[in-house]
Amino acid sequence: MNLFYLHTVCYNVTMKTSKAYRFRFYPTAEQAQLLSRTFGCVRYVYNWALKAKTDAYYNEGKRLYYKDLSAKLTILKQQPGTVWLNEVSSVALQQELRHLERDKARVKVAKIHAKIADRRQDFLHKLTTRLIRENQVISLESLQVKNRIQNHHLAKSIADVGWGELVRQLEYKATWYERTVVKIDKFYPSSKRCYDCGHIVSKMPLHIRKWTCPECGETHDRDINAAQNILAAGLAVLACGEDVRPGR
Numbered sequence: 001m002n003l004f005y006l007h008t009v010c011y012n013v014t015m016k017t018s019k020a021y022r023f024r025f026y027p028t029a030e031q032a033q034l035l036s037r038t039f040g041c042v043r044y045v046y047n048w049a050l051k052a053k054t055d056a057y058y059n060e061g062k063r064l065y066y067k068d069l070s071a072k073l074t075i076l077k078q079q080p081g082t083v084w085l086n087e088v089s090s091v092a093l094q095q096e097l098r099h100l101e102r103d104k105a106r107v108k109v110a111k112i113h114a115k116i117a118d119r120r121q122d123f124l125h126k127l128t129t130r131l132i133r134e135n136q137v138i139s140l141e142s143l144q145v146k147n148r149i150q151n152h153h154l155a156k157s158i159a160d161v162g163w164g165e166l167v168r169q170l171e172y173k174a175t176w177y178e179r180t181v182v183k184i185d186k187f188y189p190s191s192k193r194c195y196d197c198g199h200i201v202s203k204m205p206l207h208i209r210k211w212t213c214p215e216c217g218e219t220h221d222r223d224i225n226a227a228q229n230i231l232a233a234g235l236a237v238l239a240c241g242e243d244v245r246p247g248r
């Protein structure tokens with residue numbers, strides 16, 4: 001599947017649509033009649049082209065593009081039963097064929113977006129169900145700290161779906177399974193604090209994935225150390241309602 005290509009199509013569609021003009025005008029009775037005839041023809045051509053495309057695809061496995069439809073339209077206009085299509089501007093009819101092509105492209109892109117969203121949602125549901133089933137207590141930060149999951153293979157999926165949605169699912173599933181979800185204040189320095197000795201370093205830039213505590217000499221994996229701190233803080237909250245916001 002060529003996602004990049006499809007996004008490009010979507011982008012072009014937007015570009016073209018944004019160029020449309022809006023204006024108001026007051027037609028004479030004669031103009032009004034011609035307009036309504038034109039709208040009727042345009043609608044007819046749209047439906048006719050849609051049917052032609054659908055038939056070609058299902059009967060012959062063939063895709064019809066603008067130039068194919070345009071050629072078919074020329075023939076259609078010569079048929080005795082549809083010769084009245086010549087009474088209106090051919091530009092309007094051609095334009096409608098282009099619209100049909102664009103609508104198709106738009107639907108295709110929308111379908112792919114929906115599919116991706118479904119897959120992310122499905123992934124998240126499986127993850128939250130597993131987390132809830134396997135753990136009595138889940139401790140997490142109330143707001144996503146980007147670096148927390150940066151190196152993790154789940155990071156991308158969680159980031160796409162949104163941390164808020166992950167938390168929401170954990171919370172309602174916790175009530176089903178009688179589990180406890182504790183949220184830690186976002187100001188708790190879970191990444192900067194050494195889990196072993198409690199020392200808090202002044203800075204912990206995002207790119208640092210492993211670090212050594214200057215106080216006790218222990219070497220930490222950034223994510224694991226932070227997770228241990230968050231769990232400890234969560235358990236402390238449960239044990240005695242301790243305020244985990246440290247003096248900073």
Ligand SMILES: [Zn+2]
Binds near residue numbers: 195196198214217218
């Ligand atoms: Zn330490």
